[in-house]
Amino acid sequence: MRLNTIEFLLQQSWEGVVRNGLVSLAAVANIAVALVVLGAIVLTGVNLQHMASLQAEAAVITVDLEDEADTAEIQAALLGRQQVKEAKFVGKDESLLKWAERIGLELPEPDPDRRVKLITELLGGNPLPDSLCVKPVDPQDIPAIAAEAKKIPGVAEVRYGEQVTEKLLTLARGTKISGLVMGLIMGAATLLIIGTTIRLTIYARRREIRIMQLVGATNWFIRIPFLLEGVFQGLAGALIAIIILLPAYSYAQGYIDRNLEFINLVYSTEVLAIFAFGLVACGLVFGAAGSALSLRRYLRVV
Amino acid sequence: MIHLQQVSVVYPNGTRALSNVDLHIERGEFAFITGASGSGKSTLLALVYRDIAPTEGKVIVDGQDIAKLPPRRVPYLRRKVSVVFQDFRLLPDKTIWENVGFALDVLGASRREKHHKVPLTLELVGLSSKAEDYPRELSAGEQQRVCIARSLVNMPPVLLADEPTGNLDPDMSWEIVQLLADIAGQGTTVVMATHDKRIVDRMGRRVVQLVQGMMVRDAKEGGRYDAP
Incomplete structure (x- = not known):
């Protein structure tokens, strides 16, 4: 493409934004609102997911052993499974101490060994x-691992916080799915809004388009300024959304x-940078896609 | 230059706009298409600049059958066939100079090319002094001349004019038609649709008359609006 053509196209798109000031402003505001809602959903989802995974990470399976069991063999059998990360031996004395602590047993002895002795007595x-x-x-694999562990000889009982873990896992999955669905709905709405706005712009400039068609401008040549206009609007909307969301999030945090x-809210600069980048990318894609969709209808020739 | 062979146009709503039209217009010729409103004049021109496709028959422009021209080729045809309308269709927020230059912009012309061709064309239509004015500051006749300048600036071999004098008083009309005849004199094929009897009679050029989509008369040189 020749340099003066690029110059002309950029100038045309910029003129479009300026000349249709109010409509453009409405488009930018719409995109900003849509992206704020979309972003809020994403942030909520990310945090729910984060909390669920924090909880789930703490989830463990307790495998009780029979008195005469071969501890090393059972440990090896468990670690042989790919789903198992760690299988730590916890002696009965250690368990006893923990139990005593949990029920708030007050003992005058500070030394662990003597404490055990005292409790045992x-x-x-x-x-x-x-x-x-x-x-x-x-x-996610906790129930499966538990079921397998029960079958190992020498295992007396297998325990895990069944209800809590499963609820958390369901919540994490649910967040993922509902976030995705909400995101899709908001995305479609944003696309419609931008499409409508660009259609208004196109309508406002239909004479110009008609003239361009009559003097022999190719369809791409006519489209590009509108596409760029959509991209400008998407970009501006995304920036506004970021300016609203990030401080609000930081305040909430x-x-x-x-x-x-x-x-515990997610607050890593990295995650928020990716999030901001994602908003800008969404704005750009929505802007371009929205205008492309409405242009398709308008520029159809015989 | 323009050859219509057995051309018929039926619009989607069933209206038969043209029936079996055979028309041949040579390079550099000046021809009037006459007829009452709804007789098919605009449809005939629209076929030539490929705003519509014929239902039947061939439309050959500059040696190319454009009846089945794919849409993406249409812009390239429009660079050879330009059109002037009754309602001018100028861009109100661009100056006269910019309006004329616009036709070159969309073809990717260089600044230098524009600065060479736009003043030349404005001079041809006698509007050099109005280059920096806006369309609303010009009279109707002047606006139509800007429109003609815009059509001519990339030197197309064919110029179509659809009722170009429809909004003009008789004196202005006469000036515009004179201008179009001059353009034809320089080798451009000019076809003008009109129902202005006085102009047609005064010019005495080729007259193609349409009645309800049928070509009823094709009077060569010295044609009159009404059949003798």
Whole structure:
């Protein structure tokens, strides 16, 4: 493409934005609103996902062993499975200490060994078995691993926070799916809005288009300024959305940190940079796609 | 230059706009297409600049049958066949100079080429002094001349004019038609659709008369609006 053609096209698109100032402004505002909503959904989804995975990561399977079981063999059998990340031996004494702590048993002894002895005496023996603490690679596999572990000889019982884990996993999956669906709906809405706006612009400039067609401009030549106009609008909308979302998110993060300590929001610069980049990319794609869609109808020749 | 062979046009709503028209116009010729409103004048011109395709028959322009021209080739035909309309179709927020240059812009002309051709064309239509004015500051006759300048600036071999004097008073009309005749005199094929009886009679050029889509008369040199 020749340089003066590029210059002409850029000038045409810019003129389009300026001349149809109000319509352009409406388009930019619409895109910004759509992207803010879309971005908010994405941020919420990312955080729910993040929380779910944090919880799920903490999820472990406790494999209780029979008294005479070969610990090393069972450990090896579990670690032989690809889904298992870790299988740590937890002795019955350690379990006893943890249990005592959990129920808030107050003992005057600071030394762990003596404490164990004291509790054992109190209870007349340690009722707890030795166990293995198994961590999965993917929390989704917990039920499967548990089922397999039960079959290993020497395993007395397998326990995991069945209900909690499964609920969390369902929540994580649900967030993924509903986020995707919402995202798609918002995406389609944004596309429609941009398409309508560009159609208005095209309508406002139909005379010019007609003249261009009559003096022999190719369809691409006519399209490019409108496409660029859509891209400009998409870009501007995305920038506004970022300017609104990032400070709002940062504010929300500060508030939640202060007041709701048990919630951990994602706050890595990297993630937010990717997010901002994604918004800009969405704006660009929506802008271009929206105008392309409405142009297709308008520029059809015999 | 322009050859219509057994051309018929039926619009999607069933209206028969043209029936079996045979018309041959040579290079550099000046011809009037006459007839009442709805007789098919505009349809005939639209066939030549490929705004519509014929239902039947061939339309040959500059040796090329354009009846089945694919849409993406249409812009290249339009660079050879330009059109002037009754309603001028100028861009209101561009100056006269820019309006004429616009036709070169869309063809990717260089700045130098524009600065060479636009003043030349404006001079040809007698509007050199109005180059920086806006269309609304010009009279109707002047606006039509800008429109003609825009059509001529890339030197097309064919110029079509659809009722170019429809919005003009008799004096202005006469000037415009004189201008078109001059252009034809320089080798451009000019076809003008009109129902202005006075102009047709005064010019005494070739007259092709349409009645309800049928070509009823083709009077060569010295044609009159009404059949003798």
